[in-house]
Amino acid sequence: MDESTELPSSPAATNSLSSSSAVSDDPVPSPRQVRSIADAKRIVEARGLTHVKVGLFDNDGVMRGKYMSREKFFSALDHGFAFCDVVLGWDVQDQLYDNTRYTGWHTGYPDAPVRILPYTCREVPFEDGMLLFLAEFSDSAEVVCPRALLRRVIQRCEKAGFAPYGALEYEFFVFDETPDSARAKGYRDLKPFTPGWFGYSMIRNSVHADLYHEILELAQQMDFPIEGLHTETGPGVLEAAITVDSVEAAGDKAALFKTFIKVLAERRGLMATFMAKWSNDYPGQSGHIHLSLRNKSDNKSAFFAKDAPHSMSDVQRQFLAGQQRLMPELLCMVAPTINSYRRLIPGFWAPTDATWGVENRTAALRVIPGSDKSQRQEYRLGAADANPYLALAVALGSGIYGIEQGWQPGDAVDGNAYAADHPAELALPRTLWDAAQRLKESAAARDLFGDAFVDHFAASREWEEREYRRHIGEWELQRYFEII
Missing domain, CATH: 3.30.590.10 (Glutamine synthetase/guanido kinase, catalytic domain)
Known part of the structure; x- marks a missing residue:
C-alpha cells in the first residue's frame, strides 16, 4: 500500500558542475547550495574540516566510502581519484564474483577512476559539521556504474x-x-x-x-x-x-x-x-x-x-x-x-x-x-x-x-x-x-x-x-x- 505523491509543475534546480577549482571570496554556501568545485572547497575550508566523507554505491545499492583528508579531497575535486574496482566485483557479503569480465582475479582488481559530484554535498547530522559528497565511477568503469547508468x-x-x-x-x-x-x-x-x-x-x-x-x-x-x-x-x-x-x-x-x-x-x-x-x-x-x-x-x-x-x-x-x-x-x-x-x-x-x-x-x-x-x-x-x-x-x-x-x-x-x-x-x-x-x-x-x-x-x-x-x-x- 502507499500514499500518492504529487509531481511538480516546474523543473527542479539543475545540478550543474563547474570546472572552476579556485576558492573565491563569494559567500560560503550551505551544503545543498554547493554547485561547483569552488563551492565545495569554500564550505570545507569555512568549516575547518580536516576530513570529509566521500561515498558511492555498488551493484546492490550498498553505500561504500571513506573519510578523505582535505588535501586529498581538494585534489580529487580537481583531478578525480582512484577507488578499488572490487566494489563493482563483489556481492553484499564482500564475496568476489568469479564469472564477470569487467573485473575479477583476471584483472587484479585495479583502482578505477572516480569523480566527485559537488552538487551532492550533504550535512552529516551525527558528526558535528561533517560533510558527505557522493561520487560515481568514470571513464572505463562508468559502463557498469549504477548511478552513471541512470544518468x-x-x-x-x-x-x-x-x-x-x-x-x-x-x-x-x-x-x-x-x-x-x-x-x-x-x-x-x-x-x-x-x-x-x-x-x-x-x-x-x-x-x-x-x-x-x-x-x-x-x-x-x-x-x-x-x-x-x-x-x-x-x-x-x-x-x-x-x-x-x-x-x-x-x-x-x-x-x-x-x-x-x-x-x-x-x-x-x-x-x-x-x-x-x-x-x-x-x-x-x-x-x-x-x-x-x-x-x-x-x-x-x-x-x-x-x-x-x-x-x-x-x-x-x-x-x-x-x-x-x-x-x-x-x-x-x-x-x-x-x-x-x-x-x-x-x-x-x-x-x-x-x-x-x-x-x-x-x-x-x-x-x-x-x-x-x-x-x-x-x-x-x-x-x-x-x-x-x-x-x-x-x-x-x-x-x-x-x-x-x-x-x-x-x-x-x-x-x-x-x-x-x-x-x-x-x-x-x-x-x-x-x-x-x-x-x-x-x-x-x-x-x-x-x-x-x-x-x-x-x-x-x-x-x-x-x-x-x-x-x-x-x-x-x-x-x-x-x-x-
Whole structure:
C-alpha cells in the first residue's frame, strides 16, 4: 500500500558542475547550495574540516566510502581519484564474483577512476559539521556504474524532449534488535519495534513520536525530505514517501534514505531492514516508483491530456506500454535478490504479471489520473531491496523505449489482477536465475543499458543464485534430515 505523491509543475534546480577549482571570496554556501568545485572547497575550508566523507554505491545499492583528508579531497575535486574496482566485483557479503569480465582475479582488481559530484554535498547530522559528497565511477568503469547508468538513461529521455521526475516510497521493518543480537538469534524470533498489525496508527506515531521526529529531521537535514510517514500493516513496519524531484536527484535521495535510516536505527539500538520479505507471516516490503514526464519545450505535462480517457496522453500510453512489455525482460534489475521472489506471490500487494490498471493497486503498473501537475504512473513492481538507481533506470528507460517504438499497452485490468488470466508474454520470471537469463537475452536492455552493463549485472545475479544453491537451509534439514 502507499500514499500518492504529487509531481511538480516546474523543473527542479539543475545540478550543474563547474570546472572552476579556485576558492573565491563569494559567500560560503550551505551544503545543498554547493554547485561547483569552488563551492565545495569554500564550505570545507569555512568549516575547518580536516576530513570529509566521500561515498558511492555498488551493484546492490550498498553505500561504500571513506573519510578523505582535505588535501586529498581538494585534489580529487580537481583531478578525480582512484577507488578499488572490487566494489563493482563483489556481492553484499564482500564475496568476489568469479564469472564477470569487467573485473575479477583476471584483472587484479585495479583502482578505477572516480569523480566527485559537488552538487551532492550533504550535512552529516551525527558528526558535528561533517560533510558527505557522493561520487560515481568514470571513464572505463562508468559502463557498469549504477548511478552513471541512470544518468545515461536520463540523457536519453532528455534527448527525446522530456524532463523526468520521480519519487520513491519505501516500506521497512524496524526491530528492537542490534546487529549482534540479530546474529546471535540466527535472525529468528526477532522482536519488532512495535507489536501487532496496526496500519496508519495514530497511537503508534504518537507514543513513539521521538523516533518519527528524528526520521523527519534527518530527512530534512540530508535533503531527502519525506512527504508522508506512517505505520504500515504489520509489526514494526513503517512507510515513507520521499518528496518528488528530478529523477537523478530522486535516485540520490532514495539511496541515501535507505542508508541513513539504517544508521539512525542502529544509533538508537534498533535495526531497520529493507529485505523484500523477511517473514512468511507478513507482507513484503515495497519500493514503489512514481514517474512523470514534462515537455522540455513548454514545461507542460507530457502525460496529461484533459479530454482523453483517464487523462492519458498518447505519450503516457506509449510510456506505459514500454514499461509493460519490457518488465519481464528487465525484472532482475528491479527484483535483484533471491529474497525478491518471495514477495512476488498473489495476495501480498506485489504483482505477478506485467499488468496495468487505473488506480488499481493489484496491478504491476498503476495509472494515476490527475492534472497537469499530478498525472503520473506508479511502477508497483519495485521492492525495497532494489538498487534505487537501477530501479529508476528500468522504470524510466523502459518507458522511453516504448515512446521511441510507438508501442501501445494491452488492456487495463479491472478488479483483482491476481485472479484474472493474462497473456503468457506478460508473465514475470519466477526466480532470479530465470530473470537473469531474460536480461541477457533482451535486445532492448542492451540498447538501453549497453552490453557491458547487461553482461556484468546478469553475471552478478547468476552468482547470487549460485551462492544460494550452495546453502543448506532450515527447511531442507527439517524436511529431509530424519525421514528421507
